[in-house]
Amino acid sequence: MRRSAQALEAGFLSEMLKHAGLEEMNGAFGGGVGEEQFASFLRDEQAKRMVTAGGIGLAETIFNALEAREANDVE
Numbered sequence: 001m002r003r004s005a006q007a008l009e010a011g012f013l014s015e016m017l018k019h020a021g022l023e024e025m026n027g028a029f030g031g032g033v034g035e036e037q038f039a040s041f042l043r044d045e046q047a048k049r050m051v052t053a054g055g056i057g058l059a060e061t062i063f064n065a066l067e068a069r070e071a072n073d074v075e
Contacts, residue, residue: 001070002063006051013047014040024038 018040053057 002059005059005062005066008062009055010044010047010051010074012058013050013055014043017043017046019035 050056
C-alpha cells in the first residue's frame with residue numbers, strides 16, 4: 001500500500017511540475033521534438049526523487065487513510 005501511495009504522490013508531483021512550466025528550456029540545448037518527447041521522463045524521475053526525499057506528505061496521508069479503512073473493514 002505504501003508503494004502505491006508513493007506512486008500516486010509521484011504522479012501528482014509530476015503533473016504539478018508539468019503545469020509549473022519546468023519542462024520548457026530555451027537556448028542551445030532546449031526545444032525541439034526530442035525535448036517534447038522526453039521531458040515527461042525527466043519530470044517523472046524528478047517527482048520520484050522528491051517522494052524518496054520525503055515529498056509533500058501526500059503519500060503518508062493516503063497510506064494512513066488506506067490503513068485506517070482496512071482496519072475498519074476487518075472489524
